[in-house]
Amino acid sequence: MAVIVSQDHSKKDTVTLHDVAREAGVHASTVSRALDPARDFKVKESTRQRIIDVAGRLGYRPHMVARWLQSGRTATVGIVVADLGNTFVTPIIHGVAGSIEGAGMLAIVAETLDDHARFKNILDHMLSRRVDAVVAISARADDQEILESAGRIIPVVIAARPLDETVLRQVVQDDVMGGESAAEHLVELGHRRVAQLRGPDDVANFARRAMGFSRVCRAHGVDEIELGDQARRPIISEGKRLTEQLVDRVDELPTAVFAHNDLMAIGALSVFGSAGLRVPGDVSLVGYNDLPMVGLLSPPLTTVRYPSLEVGQRVGEVVLQLLAGHDAEDIIIPPTFVVRESTRRVGSASLTRVAGAGPGS
Amino acid sequence: MAVIVSQDHSKKDTVTLHDVAREAGVHASTVSRALDPARDFKVKESTRQRIIDVAGRLGYRPHMVARWLQSGRTATVGIVVADLGNTFVTPIIHGVAGSIEGAGMLAIVAETLDDHARFKNILDHMLSRRVDAVVAISARADDQEILESAGRIIPVVIAARPLDETVLRQVVQDDVMGGESAAEHLVELGHRRVAQLRGPDDVANFARRAMGFSRVCRAHGVDEIELGDQARRPIISEGKRLTEQLVDRVDELPTAVFAHNDLMAIGALSVFGSAGLRVPGDVSLVGYNDLPMVGLLSPPLTTVRYPSLEVGQRVGEVVLQLLAGHDAEDIIIPPTFVVRESTRRVGSASLTRVAGAGPGS
DNA sequence: CTGTTAGCGCTTTCAC
DNA sequence: GTGAAAGCGCTAACAG
Numbered sequence: 053m054a055v056i057v058s059q060d061h062s063k064k065d066t067v068t069l070h071d072v073a074r075e076a077g078v079h080a081s082t083v084s085r086a087l088d089p090a091r092d093f094k095v096k097e098s099t100r101q102r103i104i105d106v107a108g109r110l111g112y113r114p115h116m117v118a119r120w121l122q123s124g125r126t127a128t129v130g131i132v133v134a135d136l137g138n139t140f141v142t143p144i145i146h147g148v149a150g151s152i153e154g155a156g157m158l159a160i161v162a163e164t165l166d167d168h169a170r171f172k173n174i175l176d177h178m179l180s181r182r183v184d185a186v187v188a189i190s191a192r193a194d195d196q197e198i199l200e201s202a203g204r205i206i207p208v209v210i211a212a213r214p215l216d217e218t219v220l221r222q223v224v225q226d227d228v229m230g231g232e233s234a235a236e237h238l239v240e241l242g243h244r245r246v247a248q249l250r251g252p253d254d255v256a257n258f259a260r261r262a263m264g265f266s267r268v269c270r271a272h273g274v275d276e277i278e279l280g281d282q283a284r285r286p287i288i289s290e291g292k293r294l295t296e297q298l299v300d301r302v303d304e305l306p307t308a309v310f311a312h313n314d315l316m317a318i319g320a321l322s323v324f325g326s327a328g329l330r331v332p333g334d335v336s337l338v339g340y341n342d343l344p345m346v347g348l349l350s351p352p353l354t355t356v357r358y359p360s361l362e363v364g365q366r367v368g369e370v371v372l373q374l375l376a377g378h379d380a381e382d383i384i385i386p387p388t389f390v391v392r393e394s395t396r397r398v399g400s401a402s403l404t405r406v407a408g409a410g411p412g413s
Numbered sequence: 414m415a416v417i418v419s420q421d422h423s424k425k426d427t428v429t430l431h432d433v434a435r436e437a438g439v440h441a442s443t444v445s446r447a448l449d450p451a452r453d454f455k456v457k458e459s460t461r462q463r464i465i466d467v468a469g470r471l472g473y474r475p476h477m478v479a480r481w482l483q484s485g486r487t488a489t490v491g492i493v494v495a496d497l498g499n500t501f502v503t504p505i506i507h508g509v510a511g512s513i514e515g516a517g518m519l520a521i522v523a524e525t526l527d528d529h530a531r532f533k534n535i536l537d538h539m540l541s542r543r544v545d546a547v548v549a550i551s552a553r554a555d556d557q558e559i560l561e562s563a564g565r566i567i568p569v570v571i572a573a574r575p576l577d578e579t580v581l582r583q584v585v586q587d588d589v590m591g592g593e594s595a596a597e598h599l600v601e602l603g604h605r606r607v608a609q610l611r612g613p614d615d616v617a618n619f620a621r622r623a624m625g626f627s628r629v630c631r632a633h634g635v636d637e638i639e640l641g642d643q644a645r646r647p648i649i650s651e652g653k654r655l656t657e658q659l660v661d662r663v664d665e666l667p668t669a670v671f672a673h674n675d676l677m678a679i680g681a682l683s684v685f686g687s688a689g690l691r692v693p694g695d696v697s698l699v700g701y702n703d704l705p706m707v708g709l710l711s712p713p714l715t716t717v718r719y720p721s722l723e724v725g726q727r728v729g730e731v732v733l734q735l736l737a738g739h740d741a742e743d744i745i746i747p748p749t750f751v752v753r754e755s756t757r758r759v760g761s762a763s764l765t766r767v768a769g770a771g772p773g774s
Numbered sequence: 775c776t777g778t779t780a781g782c783g784c785t786t787t788c789a790c
Numbered sequence: 791g792t793g794a795a796a797g798c799g800c801t802a803a804c805a806g
Contacts, residue, residue, distance in 0.1 A: 068799060079777050084801060091801095096775060116541045117481045118799035121782045126478065128521070136507040137722075139500060139705060146497040149524060158542070160489070160521045163510060180477045181519070318709060344500060345704070348679060350711030361498075429783060440793045445785060452785095457791060479783035482798050778805075789794080 067112045076106040083107070087114070120182065127157045129371055130178035134166045134190040139343060140360060141189050144211055147364020148187055148371070155372055157184070164195075171195050175202055185371045187211055193254060207374035211367045212360075214256045221374065223367045223383040227257045230356040230387040231264025234310045234338045237354070237389060239268065242398040243308040243336065245275045249294045249320060250282035251312035258286070258312045261340065265310055277306050283316060291319025299327050307398045308336040314343045314355055321349065321394075332396035342390055352392035359385055428473045437467040444468070448475070481543065488518045490732055491539035495527045495551040500704060501721060502550050505572055508725020509548055509732070516733055518545070525556075532556045536563055546732045548572055554615060568735035572728045573721075575617045582735065584728045584744040588618045591717040591748040592625025595671045595699045598715070598750060600629065603759040604669040604697065606636045610655045610681060611643035612673035619647070619673045622701065626671055638667050644677060652680025660688050668759045669697035675704045675716055682710065682755075693757035703751055713753035720746055 073080040078099060086095045086103040095103075106112075120126045129152055133141045149159045160183065164171040171191075175198055178186060185207040188199055196215050202208050203220050210222040238246055248265055251258030269276045279297055283290035291311060299305070311317035317339030324331050331337050331351060339346060339355035346353040366383050373380045434441040439460060447456045447464040456464075467473075481487045490513055494502045510520045521544065525532040532552075536559055539547055546568040549560055557576050563569050564581050571583040599607055609626055612619030630637045640658055644651035652672055660666070672678035678700030685692050692698050692712060700707060700716035707714040727744050734741045 066799095069801095070799080080799090081778080081801075082776055085776090088801090094775070099775085113537070113541050115482075115543065115799050117478060117487065117543050118782090119801075120478045121476075121482050121784090121799080122801050124782075136503060136510060139503070142497060142500070142503045145522070146524075149497060149522060153523070156538075158521050158523055158538070160519050161506070161510060162514070162519055163507075176474070177517075177519070180474050182476065182478050318706075321709075343706070345679075345706040345709075348706075349709055427783095430785095431783080441783090442785075442794080443792055446792090449785090455791070460791080476783050479798090480785075482783080482800090483785050485798075776806085778803100780801100780803085782800090782802105784798090785796105786798105787794105787796085790792085 066115075067110045068115070069112075072103065072107045072110055072112050075110060076103045078103065124182070125184050126182050127155075128181070128183045129157055129159050129368075130181070130183035130186045131159050131161045132164060132171070132174055132178070132186065132188045132191070133161065134164050136161070136163050140341060140358070141212075143360035144189055144364035144367070147361045147366075148211075148368045149364075151365045151368025152371060155375075166190075166192065168192070168194050172198055175199070179205060184375055185209065187367055187371065189213070191215065207371060209367050209370050209374070211363055212257075214260075216256065221370055221380050221382055223363055223370055223385070224257075225358055225363060225385045225387055227260035227387075228264035228267075230340060230358075231261035231266075231310075232268045233264075233387065233389040234261075234340070234356055235265045235268035235272075235274070237338065237391065237395065238308045238310070238336065239272045239274060241308075241336065241395060243274065243306075244398070245277065245304070245306045246308045246310065247277040247279065247298060247302075247306040249291055249298075249309060249311040249316045250279070251286040251316070252284060253282055255286075258282075261312050275306075277302055283312070286313045286316060288315045288319040288322075291316030292323050293319075295320040295323040299323060299329070305329075305335065308338070308395065310338045312340055314339040314341045314346050314353065317353055317355070317394075318346075318349070321353075332394050336395035336398075338395060347390075347392060349394075351394045354392045354395040355390050357388040357390050359387070427476075428471045429476070430473075433464065433468045433471055433473050436471060437464045439464065485543070486545050487543050488516075489542070489544045490518055490520050490729075491542070491544035491547045492520050492522045493525060493532070493535055493539070493547065493549045493552070494522065495525050497522070497524055501702060501719070502573075504721035505550055505725035505728070508722045508727075509572075509729045510725075512726045512729025513732060516736075527551075527553065529553070529555050533559055536560070540566060545736055546570065548728055548732065550574070552576065568732060570728050570731050570735070572724055573618075575621075577617065582731055582741050582743055584724055584731060584746070586719055586724060586746045586748055588621035588748075589625035589628075591701060591719075592622035592627075592671075593629045594625075594748065594750040595622075595701070595717055596626045596629035596633075596635070598699065598752065598756065599669045599671070599697065600633045600635060602669070602697065602756060604635065604667075605759070606638065606665070606667045607669045607671065608638040608640065608659060608663075608667040610652055610659075610670060610672040610677045611640070612647040612677070613645060614643055616647075619643075622673050636667075638663055644673070647674045647677060649676045649680040649683075652677030653684050654680075656681040656684040660684060660690070666690075666696065669699070669756065671699045673701055675700040675702045675707050675714060678714055678716070678755075679707075679710070682714075693755050697756035697759075699756060708751075708753060710755075712755045715753045715756040716751050718749040718751050720748070 069080045069083050073083045083103050085091045086100045162174045187209050189211045190213045199208050208220050210220050214224040253259045339353045342355045342357035370380045430441045430444050434444045444464050446452045447461045523535045548570050550572045551574045560569050569581050571581050575585040614620045672681055690696055700714045703716045703718035731741045
């Protein structure tokens with residue numbers, strides 16, 4: 053009575069093409085042909101059946117690595133992200149993985165932690181691994197050169213964080229339009245005095261959001277309060293810090309605030325709360341990204357939806373297209389504005405809402 | 414004046430070991446030795462320098478695929494997840510990726526979408542790709558056989574969703590203890606009448622949470638209301654459905670509810686709100702997982718923290734250990750109970766909280 | 775239709 | 791210390 057104590061991974065069971073060939077009484081190359089749907093018509097049906105049979109019986113599993121060495125391709129896409137802990141990137145990976153899997157490709161993922169040296173290492177490593185293409189999510193400006201040099205060897209697609217002036221294909225969202233839509237919404241609600249909580253402006257997304265927002269404000273003669281500072285990173289604590297500056301240092305507070313992303317908006321929400329300011333009663337607040345749970349905050353956050361999943365899917369499609377030898381266009385996806393309850397017509401009475409109430413007037 | 418219209422990926426630039434050898438006037442095997450830190454002592458320092466020099470100048474990049482074919486290993490770990498869209502799995506991947514990268518390994522990710530046939534395909538594919546190890550996050554009971562059969566070839570580690578009775582190594586969290594801690598917390602607050610919103614009981618996690626919770630209730634003579642139904646999937650809408658049953662069908666409502674995960678708790682929160690029941694004023698609510706934003710809900714959710722990141726890290730360590738030929742122990746990580754504001758001493762006055770207020774009495 | 779012959783780029787004996 | 795040769799498992803070109 054055998055007792056299995058643990059796994060042993062006895063290497064002996066590697067069945068090769070030759071094993072199948074010997075067992076089926078044919079040459080290895082015949083087996084190779086018989087098992088490849090693209091060439092199996094070159095093999096007599098009866099032997100083909102016999103080979104498939106033997107292969108199944110022996111538990112033959114193709115050794116892709118050998119195939120790769122021969123073909124020079126690996127059916128693998130390398131995805132480089134700054135930080136997997138950022139809930140923003142996951143849907144993009146999800147989208148990419150989903151759209152390349154139809155082509156039998158898998159994604160391999162590595163994190164740069166926003167470190168330039170690590171970025172270089174990772175890209176080098178991926179090229180050594182002979183990935184067929186690279187997707188860079190959240191590349192920084194310093195990484196551009198490395199990416200373009202990799203782009204001379206295999207297709208490289210930039211996702212989410214746009215690069216200015218590059219030959220690389222990009223799939224991004226229209227941040228300018230996103231900033232504009234936030235401003236337009238506030239203008240429509242009658243706001244005449246607003247402020248932005250700016251993300252780091254060396255990230256093109258934030259610079260563009262700021263630009264779109266300001267442009268619309270200017271066009272409508274809306275006063276924009278300049279904080280003269282920006283978040284060092286687009287995170288909750290920095291949103292708090294900027295909002296504190298706003299509350300402490302500004303004489304006449306704005307009636308509406310546009311945070312460059314939801315995390316900063318959450319920070320703002322918390323500071324406003326501590327300062328006794330009601331959202332949206334005293335100040336309206338708009339975020340950016342539409343993270344999974346911001347619709348459940350109190351109040352549910354009005355925000356610009358970043359279509360991460362779609363970005364990922366389109367990236368996957370672009371990769372496949374490039375791999376097929378066709379060129380591809382840059383893709384710019386328009387954002388959607390999501391109106392929830394953190395914004396309100398300026399000066400309107402502060403009505404108490406009843407949860408689950410029907411459609412208001 | 415040349416204008417670059419697009420990327421061209423001219424394959425010609427693949428520098429091989431032989432190219433370096435020729436250029437350096439030595440044999441390929443010497444280059445191989447010189448470039449491998451583990452064997453470079455076998456090469457005269459001067460030639461070693463020359464080789465490194467030439468390699469750098471030519472832009473030589475090792476062809477890992479060839480190395481893999483030779484060595485039989487790929488420095489790759491396959492991670493199989495049910496759904497990348499589930500925010501719960503990301504930190505686990507994050508953790509795994511982080512702890513294996515020190516060994517120069519990368520993770521490749523594939524989604525099963527909780528489909529058994531897909532699961533089989535993916536595992537087959539990964540074995541064909543010759544991954545060195547497989548990590549299964551959220552495997553289902555039907556997948557066990559496939560996993561164990563793969564486990565005879567390479568190390569397979571089960572993460573997060575435990576399997577009963579298996580030779581495979583597991584890294585999970587102690588769900589029984591998690592259920593117990595929820596019950597203990599409620600008992601301490603004086604609750605005598607409680608209910609569970611159960612997740613699907615073919616997932617061991619939920620069955621165990623239920624068990625721990627009930628055990629403590631019984632020990633303290635606390636009444637547990639049985640809904641006689643469970644969520645079909647552990648998601649918001651199912652949390653709503655079960656809570657509606659509770660509100661509609663039960664004569665005397667419980668004073669506290671234990672939702673088997675945060676998503677269901679969020680569903681409950683919404684139904685309680687619509688029914689005019691205040692949390693925690695009228696009913697206390699405990700969730701499970703401590704998803705990123707539940708601390709920002711209104712009220713901030715009391716919950717059991719699931720240490721996803723740590724689970725991932727430990728999984729990575731176990732993988733490395735197994736790969737090194739050592740056996741490894743199963744790892745069971747104790748949960749942490751996070752008290753926030755969705756639970757309250759039963760019958761205590763419904764005091765209005767001021768956001769950001771100091772430490773209460 | 776099927777077998778033979780060469781490699782893909784690298785590591786690994788075994789000589790010298 | 792270094793070179794020569796063999797081979798990892800597979801596919802591709804060429805015969806027959």
